[in-house]
Amino acid sequence: MTVASTAAAPGSTPVREDLFLGGRVKLRQPTRGYRAGMDSGLLAAACAAGPGQSVFEAGCGAGAVLCQIGARCPDVQLQGLERDAAMAALAGENLGLNALADRGAVRLGEVAAGPLADERGRFDWAVSNPPFFDDPGALRAPGPGKRDAWLADDGLQAWLDLLSLNAREGGRVLLIHRADRLADILEGLKRRCGSFAVRPVHPFADAPAKRVLVRAIRGGRAPLILHPPLVLHERSGGHTAAAEAILQGEAGLEV
Incomplete structure (x- = not known):
């Protein structure tokens, strides 16, 4: 991810424009608070949606995952859910900025409210980068702009x-x-799901995994697959070649 510029409309929250996938995706995000980064790129790279398929994202924020999936997967329909009105508005703006407004939409809503009647059982892919904590006592209180991204109030x-x-x-x-x-x-x-596949994500080759990508199939019954790990960084500095290719949009990520 690289920073392209900083901007703010009068009376609005200051935003900056970040570049993803080697510049193919532009994303306006708040200059303060939570901003999407590497996790969004890995999640998008692991979504292998085909033409004509549909993707739902829970907690889409400013639309980083949706926009990257849209850039990677032609002719895929995109639907986001976001509880924060300002972030949902940014997500809609970012879909338009990346020429995805005709195949993407974002609605306001709470995860705990469950699916809408017209969304239940509808999507070929349902993806998310959920908040990492559901116990407020487990971490130092995050700043107001990061709370929703860090804490899952409903677990x-x-x-x-x-x-x-x-x-x-x-x-x-x-x-x-x-x-x-x-x-x-x-x-x-x-x-409800089976046929699990897991890919561990390690910060360094000699360090424990800090992330996992998990893929499941609704109604699946196949044995679990444990993929080889993805290593993100070299101890000498910089991303590994595999991680760099994924983040630049030159490779996908099988899960």
Whole structure:
């Protein structure tokens, strides 16, 4: 990710414009508070939606994942859900900025409210980068602009339920999360999903995984697949060649 510029409309929250996928995606994000980064790029790279398919994202923020999926996957329909009105407006703006307004939309809503009647069981892919914590006592209180991105008020299970309910039978559920929550994720999805696939994500080759990408199939029954790890950084500095290719949009990420 690189920063292209900083801007603010009169009376609005200051935003800056970041570039993703080697400049193919432009994203306006608040200059303060939570901003999408590497996790959004990895999640988007792992979504292998085909032409004519549909993708739902829970907690889409400013639209970083939706816009990157849209750039990677031609002719895919995109639907985002976001609780924060300002971020939802930015997401809609970013879809337009990336020529995706005709195949993408964002609605305001709460994850815990569950799926709308016309969204339940509709999507080929249901994806998310859920907040990493659901216990406010587990971390120092984040700043106001980061709270929704860090804390899942209704717990991780509410996010897993929404994803699995919005995926069609045979559809994919995909998320990136903390590696130490892997057991909770598998347990939370197993009522409706199976055919799990997991790819650990390590900051360095000699360090434990900090993230996992988990893919499940609604109604799937195949054995779990544990993919080789993705290593993000070299100890000598910079991204690994594999990570750089993914973040630049030159490669996908099988899960």
